[in-house]
Structure formats: C-alpha cells, structure tokens
Amino acid sequence: MKPRVGVSACLLGHPVRYDGDARPHAWIRDILPEYADLLPFCPETQAGLTVPRPAVQLVRKMNGEIIMRGVADQDLDVTGRMRFWMEQQESFVENLHALIFKSRSPSCGLGSTPVYSEAGAEVEQNQDGLFAAWVRHRFPDLLLFDDVFLDKSDAQAVFLSLLADKSGIDRRGS
Numbered sequence: 001m002k003p004r005v006g007v008s009a010c011l012l013g014h015p016v017r018y019d020g021d022a023r024p025h026a027w028i029r030d031i032l033p034e035y036a037d038l039l040p041f042c043p044e045t046q047a048g049l050t051v052p053r054p055a056v057q058l059v060r061k062m063n064g065e066i067i068m069r070g071v072a073d074q075d076l077d078v079t080g081r082m083r084f085w086m087e088q089q090e091s092f093v094e095n096l097h098a099l100i101f102k103s104r105s106p107s108c109g110l111g112s113t114p115v116y117s118e119a120g121a122e123v124e125q126n127q128d129g130l131f132a133a134w135v136r137h138r139f140p141d142l143l144l145f146d147d148v149f150l151d152k153s154d155a156q157a158v159f160l161s162l163l164a165d166k167s168g169i170d171r172r173g174s
C-alpha cells in the first residue's frame with residue numbers, strides 16, 4: 001500500500017482558489033502519484049466558501065488573536081467558519097503520512113503566510129495559514145511540506161525518502 005499524502009487541491013489543478021484559478025504543480029500532480037496516494041483538500045471551499053469568493057487574509061488583532069478577514073470587505077470574518085471545519089478534520093488528517101500545502105495562503109501557508117494589522121499594514125511574513133497551524137499543533141509528528149520547498153534542489157528526493165521512512169515506521173506499528 002502506498003503512503004497517503006494530503007495535498008492542497010489547487011496544487012493538483014483543482015480550480016478552487018478565490019478567483020476560480022488553480023496553481024498546478026507538475027511534480028506533485030504528475031510524478032508523486034507513482035509513489036503515494038494523494039488526497040486533495042481545500043479548507044476554504046470545504047468550509048463552505050464559494051468559488052469565486054472574496055479574497056481573505058490573516059489579520060492580527062490588538063489582543064494578539066489572528067483572524068481571517070476579507071481584504072476588501074473588512075467586515076467579512078470567516079474565522080469561526082474555518083475553525084468549525086478544521087475541528088472536524090481529525091479523522092482525515094490522522095490517516096495521512098504527510099501533507100503538502102500551498103505556500104502563502106491564509107489557510108494553507110506553511111510558515112510563509114503574511115499577516116496584516118487591523119489597519120492593513122503587513123506586520124509578519126512567516127506565519128502558518130489557519131489550517132496549517134491547526135495541523136502543526138494537533139499532529140506534531142506528521143511530515144509537512146509546501147510547494148516552494150519541493151521546488152528546491154534535491155527536495156523531492158528528500159521528501160520521498162522521508163515519506164518512505166514514515167510510512168514504513170507506521171506499518172511496523174512504532
């Protein structure tokens with residue numbers, strides 16, 4: 001049985017971005033299926049947001065809390081909807097060996113997502129998106145990667161090696 005890898009759906013060519021576009025990644029979409037079963041996920045559409053939809057971004061409030069807010073419509077706050085969906089993803093994520101996230105997304109970014117102040121100034125550049133942060137906190141032993149890492153020299157071989165190790169360990173039950 002192949003290892004199971006969750007992948008941001010837009011990286012597999014699914015047209016689920018806010019603007020109805022996709023961001024297909026050739027190696028992930030065309031080569032990785034030889035080595036792993038890919039399970040697409042899209043936090044925003046699975047949480048019930050439409051395609052197309054208003055663009056959202058992460059905003060750090062004065063009290064330190066991070067919310068997901070509309071870029072143009074600052075009264076649009078989808079944080080509660082996203083958190084409700086995330087809390088239902090335990091069984092999906094616990095059956096994976098790894099996840100590959102789309103970089104810079106307010107939902108999927110893995111240490112690459114910008115955060116804005118309530119006034120709209122960019123104040124951080126390297127946050128996790130809401131879902132990536134939840135996964136990282138809830139499943140600290142999972143292999144987590146993003147599309148930018150996989151474009152680096154030798155990164156794809158490193159990923160496949162770690163994935164083989166991880167799925168082998170799980171099969172041995174340790």
Ligand code: SF4
Pocket residue numbers: 008009010011016017018041042043044045102105107108
């Ligand atoms: S980055 Fe994540 S939330 Fe955004 S379209 Fe891709 S899968 Fe969906």
